[in-house]
Amino acid sequence: MIKLLAVAWNDYxxxxxxxTFIISIILMPVLFGGMVIVNLFSTQNIDLKDKxxxxxxxxxxxxxxxxxxxxxxxxxEIYKGKLGDRxxxxxxxxxxxVFDHDFENDDTILVLSDRVRDNSLFGFLIIEQRVxxxxxxxxxxxxxxxxxxxxxVLEIADWLKAVISEKIELMRFEEAGVDKRFINKLxxxxxxxxxxxxxxxxxxxxxxxxxxxxxxxxxxxxTVMILxxxxxxxxxxxxxxxxxxxxxxxxxxxxxxxxxxxxxxLGKLLAATLVGLTFSIVYISGLFALLVFYSESDLxxxxxxxxxxxxxxxxxxxxxxxxxxxxxxxxxxxxxxxFAGLTVMMIAVPVVLGPAVIQSPSSTFSVIxxxxxxxxxxxxxxxxxxxxxPASWEVAxxxxxxxxxxxxxVWAGGKIFRIGILAQGQAPSIKVLIRWIFLH
Amino acid sequence: xxxxxVSLENVVKCYGQHIAVNNLSLKVPSxxxxxxIGPNGSGKTTTIRMILHIIFADSGRVxxxxxxxxxxxxxxxxxxxxxxxLYKKLTVRRQLAYCARLKGMSGSAINESIDRxxxxxxxxxxxxxxxxxxxxxxxxxxxxxAAALSGPELLILDEPFSGLDPVNIDIIRxxxxxxxxxxxxxxxxxHDMTIAERMCDFIFMIYRGEKVLDGTLSSIKxxxxxxxxxxxxxxKNTLNLGEIPGVTAINNRGSYNEIQTTDDPQLILQAASKLxxxxxxxxxxxxxxxxxxxxARPEREIDTDD
Numbered sequence: 001m002i003k004l005l006a007v008a009w010n011d012y013x014x015x016x017x018x019x020t021f022i023i024s025i026i027l028m029p030v031l032f033g034g035m036v037i038v039n040l041f042s043t044q045n046i047d048l049k050d051k052x053x054x055x056x057x058x059x060x061x062x063x064x065x066x067x068x069x070x071x072x073x074x075x076x077e078i079y080k081g082k083l084g085d086r087x088x089x090x091x092x093x094x095x096x097x098v099f100d101h102d103f104e105n106d107d108t109i110l111v112l113s114d115r116v117r118d119n120s121l122f123g124f125l126i127i128e129q130r131v132x133x134x135x136x137x138x139x140x141x142x143x144x145x146x147x148x149x150x151x152x153v154l155e156i157a158d159w160l161k162a163v164i165s166e167k168i169e170l171m172r173f174e175e176a177g178v179d180k181r182f183i184n185k186l187x188x189x190x191x192x193x194x195x196x197x198x199x200x201x202x203x204x205x206x207x208x209x210x211x212x213x214x215x216x217x218x219x220x221x222x223t224v225m226i227l228x229x230x231x232x233x234x235x236x237x238x239x240x241x242x243x244x245x246x247x248x249x250x251x252x253x254x255x256x257x258x259x260x261x262x263x264x265x266l267g268k269l270l271a272a273t274l275v276g277l278t279f280s281i282v283y284i285s286g287l288f289a290l291l292v293f294y295s296e297s298d299l300x301x302x303x304x305x306x307x308x309x310x311x312x313x314x315x316x317x318x319x320x321x322x323x324x325x326x327x328x329x330x331x332x333x334x335x336x337x338x339f340a341g342l343t344v345m346m347i348a349v350p351v352v353l354g355p356a357v358i359q360s361p362s363s364t365f366s367v368i369x370x371x372x373x374x375x376x377x378x379x380x381x382x383x384x385x386x387x388x389x390p391a392s393w394e395v396a397x398x399x400x401x402x403x404x405x406x407x408x409x410v411w412a413g414g415k416i417f418r419i420g421i422l423a424q425g426q427a428p429s430i431k432v433l434i435r436w437i438f439l440h
Numbered sequence: 441x442x443x444x445x446v447s448l449e450n451v452v453k454c455y456g457q458h459i460a461v462n463n464l465s466l467k468v469p470s471x472x473x474x475x476x477i478g479p480n481g482s483g484k485t486t487t488i489r490m491i492l493h494i495i496f497a498d499s500g501r502v503x504x505x506x507x508x509x510x511x512x513x514x515x516x517x518x519x520x521x522x523x524x525x526l527y528k529k530l531t532v533r534r535q536l537a538y539c540a541r542l543k544g545m546s547g548s549a550i551n552e553s554i555d556r557x558x559x560x561x562x563x564x565x566x567x568x569x570x571x572x573x574x575x576x577x578x579x580x581x582x583x584x585x586a587a588a589l590s591g592p593e594l595l596i597l598d599e600p601f602s603g604l605d606p607v608n609i610d611i612i613r614x615x616x617x618x619x620x621x622x623x624x625x626x627x628x629x630x631h632d633m634t635i636a637e638r639m640c641d642f643i644f645m646i647y648r649g650e651k652v653l654d655g656t657l658s659s660i661k662x663x664x665x666x667x668x669x670x671x672x673x674x675x676k677n678t679l680n681l682g683e684i685p686g687v688t689a690i691n692n693r694g695s696y697n698e699i700q701t702t703d704d705p706q707l708i709l710q711a712a713s714k715l716x717x718x719x720x721x722x723x724x725x726x727x728x729x730x731x732x733x734x735x736a737r738p739e740r741e742i743d744t745d746d
Contacts, residue, residue: 006541014529249525254586257492257519258542422494 007267054124123148221385235276243327315377321413328420335427350378373405445625451500475640518592543590672720
């Protein structure tokens with residue numbers, strides 16, 4: 001046991017003081033922080049140059065409305081902040097009426113396209129007469145056509161469509177002699193609040209339900225899933241690296257002359273698990289501090305922290321054993337790729353399934369997926385994070401299956417490790433690995 | 441032999457169809473330096489690994505300090521494998537402390553032992569340096585220290601001198617001899633026959649998984665003794681050696697003659713002295729190198745023919 005702890009402490013210390021670990025532990029906040037900063041920077045540095053649009057209004061009734069709405073937008077809708085201290089966040093729209101008769105001898109669209117190309121226009125819009133013609137209802141060809149060489153700037157096109165649609169709608173109501181405001185009043189939607197359930201406290205007091213919080217129903221489950229995924233992906237492969245180093249650097253033989261291969265692997269597994277716990281504790285502490293800071297600590301029940309660590313430890317032990325076996329079986333890093341791919345896939349599949357489970361945590365699919373042992377650490381945790389959580393029997397069964405799977409992985413990994421750690425040469429095939437597992 | 445440190449009886453180890461060690465028996469006397477020789481791939485490493493219980497024999501018995509089939513004795517064994525390495529990012533002290541802990545050492549004994557050995561190997565100044573900053577020779581000495589650090593009762597050294605300069609060879613050799621003086625049994629696996637002859641009390645040779653030599657150096661040489669006598673006269677012209685009774689062949693080797701005989705060398709000496717004044721009379725004994733080559737070469741030649 002003392003030797004096992006000596007191996008664990010040596011590997012743990014080597015890993016946590018390594019540059020790779022220190023970088024990886026600060027990399028995620030740096031990446032997320034970087035993304036936020038880039039996002040803020042990009043929103044503050046959007047193109048605010050005036051957008052001049054040419055309008056050919058063949059209805060002769062819509063242009064004035066567009067001008068009016070553009071003035072309203074330019075005056076009030078493109079700023080953030082209060083009057084006097086406001087900041088422009090969207091470009092102004094300047095409209096210019098163009099008439100068909102201006103282009104008697106030329107192709108209208110080509111001339112206007114050239115103006116867009118030489119930047120005197122940002123785009124141009126042709127409003128067909130048919131747009132106000134009820135007889136033309138149901139025709140498949142477009143009644144308004146917007147031309148631009150910046151199709152990714154959706155905002156301008158969306159604004160034009162909204163302004164014209166609103167005006168046409170109003171015209172139709174007036175023509176039918178119906179007051180639109182009255183119709184809107186009749187058709188206003190019913191407000192609905194989504195609440196949790198009331199509970200009886202230990203003192204017999206009824207605790208009223210709280211309003212449903214999307215952060216609680218989506219944000220927390222997603223965050224715990226990603227955190228457990230990142231932790232497992234970061235810690236378990238470190239196991240592979242240390243085993244490979246000992247094998248490639250010819251240290252392994254000295255080690256197994258002092259400690260049995262199985263105990264050596266267990267020591268390494270313990271180290272990888274401690275590395276994972278260290279990594280996750282840093283992040284969990286950070287998240288907890290944030291929740292406390294924003295007075296939202298009750299968003300995450302204490303029991304979820306417990307389950308997080310239960311499933312994290314089981315995941316680290318099972319996948320760590322797989323990585324240890326792979327590392328011992330291969331003599332070169334490139335040989336590990338085939339086996340490692342399978343393992344990574346087993347960790348990645350539940351992340352892909354995660355959104356579906358979050359959407360419908362009690363569905364048959366979610367229940368079955370969360371009971372598949374390699375997926376249980378992520379998916380059962382996700383289900384536990386969404387109130388009211390899975391049934392107790394589901395958690396118990398998932399836990400039993402997951403513990404069984406972990407023991408199986410440790411046993412099989414130990415068998416492969418025992419033979420592989422001293423084997424040299426070409427990497428064994430899956431068939432050979434299976435033979436190693438059952439070899440006495 | 442009273443209480444051998446290591447005892448193997450009829451040990452067999454196969455890898456698939458290949459028989460790595462076949463019906464091997466040996467006894468390593470306590471407190472001796474036991475030379476382990478044999479060509480590459482002859483089964484030396486497999487035998488050593490079985491002694492360390494890193495791998496297990498298919499049949500037969502392996503005993504270390506009277507304990508059979510258990511790793512319990514491993515804390516009393518220091519091991520320096522032929523293919524060896526160190527953690528490049530660790531300091532010398534941490535590397536050695538880790539090895540000592542794996543041998544069951546703890547507390548201040550570790551630091552005392554590390555300091556003593558580093559001083560002895562002239563590496564004290566490198567104690568807190570990373571392994572990757574050391575030269576190859578220094579690393580080799582660190583690996584030797586790692587094997588000897590815990591004061592093992594049995595020290596297994598596989599090619600401990602390879603790659604070392606003569607000064608460091610002397611340092612390691614003196615350390616091994618000192619350990620032997622203090623009661624440590626040493627199994628010394630080497631391809632250097634000169635080293636084996638100079639250091640080993642017993643020689644064991646394995647070839648194709650089978651024992652071909654086992655005994656003291658003099659007994660081995662005696663058993664491989666050829667009836668060859670080296671003879672030189674003061675007067676170089678006194679060379680009518682054919683007159684000596686029992687001489688079957690004469691070879692002129694320049695500074696001396698080599699004669700083959702089937703008779704007792706004492707009778708040859710008496711007869712030879714009648715021919716002139718003898719300057720050199722030596723019953724030629726084969727070197728360990730010669731014996732090794734004599735054993736290993738014939739089958740190699742057959743292999744080549746195949």
